[in-house]
Amino acid sequence: MSDRIKKLFVFVLSIGFLGWSLLLFPLTARADGLSEKHIEEISNLWQKSAHAFADVNCSSCHLEPETKQLIIAPNHESCQSCHERQVETFLLGKHGIRLQEGLSPLTPAMAHLPMKEAASDRQMNCNTCHDVHSVNTFTASVNSCLTCHNDTHSLNYVKSKHGLLFTEAKLLPAPTADLVSCATCHLPRQRVEGTKTVFVNHNNTYNLLPRDRMVKDVCMNCHGMEYSYNSIFDDELVKANFDAPPTQYLETLEMVKAFEKKRGGTED
Numbered sequence: 001m002s003d004r005i006k007k008l009f010v011f012v013l014s015i016g017f018l019g020w021s022l023l024l025f026p027l028t029a030r031a032d033g034l035s036e037k038h039i040e041e042i043s044n045l046w047q048k049s050a051h052a053f054a055d056v057n058c059s060s061c062h063l064e065p066e067t068k069q070l071i072i073a074p075n076h077e078s079c080q081s082c083h084e085r086q087v088e089t090f091l092l093g094k095h096g097i098r099l100q101e102g103l104s105p106l107t108p109a110m111a112h113l114p115m116k117e118a119a120s121d122r123q124m125n126c127n128t129c130h131d132v133h134s135v136n137t138f139t140a141s142v143n144s145c146l147t148c149h150n151d152t153h154s155l156n157y158v159k160s161k162h163g164l165l166f167t168e169a170k171l172l173p174a175p176t177a178d179l180v181s182c183a184t185c186h187l188p189r190q191r192v193e194g195t196k197t198v199f200v201n202h203n204n205t206y207n208l209l210p211r212d213r214m215v216k217d218v219c220m221n222c223h224g225m226e227y228s229y230n231s232i233f234d235d236e237l238v239k240a241n242f243d244a245p246p247t248q249y250l251e252t253l254e255m256v257k258a259f260e261k262k263r264g265g266t267e268d
């Protein structure tokens with residue numbers, strides 16, 4: 001892109017979306033080889049997004065706030081000022097930790113777990129699960145995961161009761177707390193301590209070990225303690241992504257119950 005066009009780009013960005021759409025698109029499109037149609041598609045997605053309703057516009061992500069430099073392909077740092085917790089937690093889990101350590105982004109080619117062949121070179125960042133222009137959280141919660149993950153457990157989700165109920169609810173604007181997606185278990189919603197604010201913990205490693213953590217943070221929002229423990233410690237049921245009620249009975253549960261009773265807990 002020539003300097004002249006860059007300066008113009010930055011100027012228009014600074015006057016907001018209207019400026020961008022009226023003046024800039026045809027110019028940048030030519031300069032960058034992006035078709036006008038593509039940019040129009042992006043604007044259409046954005047116009048219907050939660051961001052547009054909250055006055056988060058093109059320049060919120062595409063303009064470096066201090067230097068006013070244009071950023072063509074923003075990364076997680078562009079989200080940080082508004083979504084600090086999501087960025088922080090993302091960087092702590094397997095998905096984001098390479099970025100935290102200054103390495104190249106995680107790709108499926110680096111994985112031990114089975115991954116979709118076609119996704120080998122996809123780089124992990126905020127925009128990998130979120131189409132950043134539509135920020136549709138339904139797509140992010142299941143479909144995005146399955147563009148990469150290809151193990152038995154992941155593939156079995158779709159036909160589980162959780163999965164069927166989730167698919168049925170797709171006409172809602174966003175997944176609600178009574179649905180179970182991949183993200184419900186692996187990117188759990190958490191309350192900011194001492195407040196009513198709930199956010200999505202983006203650390204995908206957080207809930208895996210020990211598995212009790214997922215029982216308390218996730219399952220017990222809907223199922224009883226016994227049902228939850230008996231399900232989650234059954235490796236076959238995990239593999240089948242919980243496609244049937246639990247059949248095993250954990251004796252240690254008796255011990256947990258006795259302990260809670262002794263401590264004066266009300267759990268039964």
Ligand code: HEC
Pocket residue numbers: 017020034039042043046051056057058059060061062072073074075127132133
């Ligand atoms: C929430 C932040 C955010 C907002 C708001 C946003 N963008 Fe983007 N945009 C991004 C990110 C992140 C990328 C990089 C995507 C990638 O690398 O695949 C991007 C990529 C692009 C690209 C590069 C082409 C492409 O498809 O990768 C264009 C053009 C673009 N955005 C235009 C716009 C326009 C026009 C608006 C306003 C209508 C807008 N963006 C609003 C974050 C945003």
Ligand code: HEC
Pocket residue numbers: 050051054056060061074075076078079080081082083126127130132135136137174
């Ligand atoms: C200037 C502040 C700002 C920036 C920068 C920003 N966002 Fe947002 N984002 C918001 C606001 C405000 C909302 C609406 C919050 C709400 O409804 O609670 C939102 C909502 C969202 C949602 C939820 C959408 C929904 O339907 O509930 C996602 C996902 C999201 N942003 C992702 C991103 C990503 C990814 C980036 C960086 C590429 C980004 N945002 C950059 C302010 C921002």
Ligand code: HEC
Pocket residue numbers: 076079080083086087088090095124125126127128129130137140141142144175183184187189198199200201202
């Ligand atoms: C592995 C996929 C994935 C990645 C990577 C990802 N997200 Fe998300 N994000 C989701 C899903 C799924 C939801 C919705 C979960 C739900 O509704 O329970 C979500 C929800 C959100 C929300 C709205 C809900 C909230 O309060 O947290 C914001 C904001 C958000 N993400 C920002 C980001 C940012 C910023 C990044 C990059 C640091 C990012 N996401 C990376 C999958 C992802």
Ligand code: HEC
Pocket residue numbers: 093094095106107108109110111112113119122123124128129140141142144145146147148149182183186187204205208
């Ligand atoms: C761009 C591809 C991609 C997408 C999209 C993606 N993942 Fe991953 N995920 C990976 C890779 C690669 C790994 C590392 C696997 C390995 O090391 O064997 C991983 C690891 C994981 C792990 C294991 C974490 C650990 O600490 O062992 C979980 C759980 C996970 N992903 C869940 C999800 C969920 C849920 C979604 C959707 C909300 C999702 N992933 C979206 C590529 C992806």
Ligand code: HEC
Pocket residue numbers: 113142145146149151153154155157158162180181182183185186208209211214232238241242
């Ligand atoms: C009801 C909760 C639940 C749902 C829904 C769910 N998972 Fe899991 N997932 C688990 C549990 C429990 C484990 C086993 C954790 C362990 O091995 O300790 C697991 C393991 C994984 C692992 C392997 C981690 C490893 O290192 O071996 C990946 C990857 C994964 N899930 C991805 C997904 C994806 C993708 C979806 C949606 C298509 C999904 N999960 C849906 C609960 C769930």
Ligand code: HEC
Pocket residue numbers: 160161162165177178179180184185214215218219220221222223228231232242243244245246
């Ligand atoms: C948001 C609520 C919710 C959460 C959280 C939740 N579930 Fe469920 N679960 C349901 C609903 C609803 C059903 C379907 C019940 C029915 O149809 O009888 C279900 C069904 C099941 C079934 C039986 C499937 C079948 O085919 O009969 C198992 C096993 C199960 N869940 C285990 C878990 C485990 C383990 C967790 C935590 C990792 C968990 N669930 C988290 C709501 C939830």
